[in-house]
Amino acid sequence: LFSLLTKGYFLKVISSDNNALIFKSSASLVYMTPNLSPIFAGDLLYLHCNDSQDGSTAIWKFNGNKKNQSNTLKIAAASSKDSGIYNCISNGQTSDDFNLKVFEYVPIASLSITTGQPVMRKNAKVLLELTNDDGLEGWWCRVNRGMKTRTIKLKLNNKNPTSFTFETTELKVPETIYWCEKNNTSRSNQVVLRTTDNEVILEMYPFPAIAGEKMTLKCLVWGTKEVTKSVFYKENTNIMSVQGDTYNIxxxxxxxxxxxxxxxxxxxxxxxxxxxxxxxxxxxxxxHVCPVRAVLSDTMGCSCPSCDRQGSYMYY
Structure with missing residues (x-):
């Protein structure tokens, strides 16, 4: 650690990630994990106030209105409603503005689970597949665990493949976030992997769920498919009892x-x-909110009425 004086502020380096330094000033500091750019609908984000080592509790403001009282503000499924100015107040000091912009459409590339589940036993691994129609040359992936993010290089066999499958490391912490990107301008969706010690796990299909569409919940058991009855709870309230393991909403x-x-x-x-x-x-x-989608007309015309501007087109 080292410190310096600049413009009358006392600054101290508190961390260094991928050669980018995070500074802590006399005012509270807001920073985000994982460090995503850009941010899309459905992303999981954590906003942190200061380094929280003094044990104080921060007060959060969103567009000037009090929102929460905690050192970390969790945005579990980002939407355009989360776009705005965030500040935190700690020890009587207010942070500078943190501007968050969430786009309503989905990323250009897709990252999905090919083997495994979003909830796995500790020390298990899953297979992830990255897909991009324009190829994967120049792409890499990242994995976030808590405050730490690591870069994963893709060992591509072909010059510019459109898909690539790789295995995660052992899942040892409660939550691990994977995503992939290129030149900090294009990226994939996130895949969030969680661990459990329980024999019984709750899974949802599709993942993530989309508002206004159907969702399936499954009560699965490691090592057997002989589930005779499942009871589903929402906010600790019994909402459905079914024969088998599946509840269709x-x-x-x-x-x-x-x-x-x-x-x-x-x-x-x-x-x-x-x-x-x-x-x-x-x-x-x-x-998640329903993302902006293209529309295919009866005459095979492709358009996007909800898009800010019309871009390129691709037919399948």
Whole structure:
């Protein structure tokens, strides 16, 4: 650590990430993890106030209005409603403005899980696939765990492939965020991987859920498919009991984040004793706003009425 005086402020280097220094001044500092650019609908973000080492609790303001009281502000599923000016107040000092802009459309590239689930056992691994129609030359991926972000180089076999599959490292922490980017201008969506010690896990399909569309919740058990009954809970309230492991929701309500869990009654193969009954972890289920989409007309015309401007077109 070192310090310096400039323009009357006392500054101290508190961290260095990818050769970018984060400075802490006498005023509170707002910084974001993971460090994404640009930010799209559905992204998971954390805004931090100061380094929080003195134990004080920060007060957050959004567009001048008090929003929350905590050292870290979580945005579980970003939308255009989250765009604006953020400030935090700590120890009587107000931070400079932190301007957050969330775009309503999806990234140009897609990152998806090909083997595994969004919730896995500790020390497990999953396979991720990055896809981009214009090729992957010049792309790399990043992995974020808490305050630390690491870069992953892609070992491409062909000159400019449109897809690439890679294996994650062992999942050892509660939450790991993967995404990929190129030249800090183009990027993929995030894939958020979580860990559990439980035998029972709650999964959602599709991931993420989209407001106004259907969603399926599944109560899965490691090591068996013999789930005879599942009970689903929303904010600790029993909302549905089904035979089997699947609960189909015809229409998801407004965008936001709601907390779900499930209880499974299940057996393992050749089990003769009474069935097991266990709960899953409580899981945040983000519901995203419907992203801006292209429209294909009866005459094969491609347009985007909701786009800020018309760009390139590609037919499949």
């Amino acid at each position: 015809p229409t998801v309500n407004e965008p936001g984040v709601e907390r779900y869990k499930c209880k499974a009654t299940y057996r393992y193969k050749d089990q003769t004793v009474d069935p097991h009954v266990y709960d899953s972890d409580v899981q945040d289920v983000p519901v």
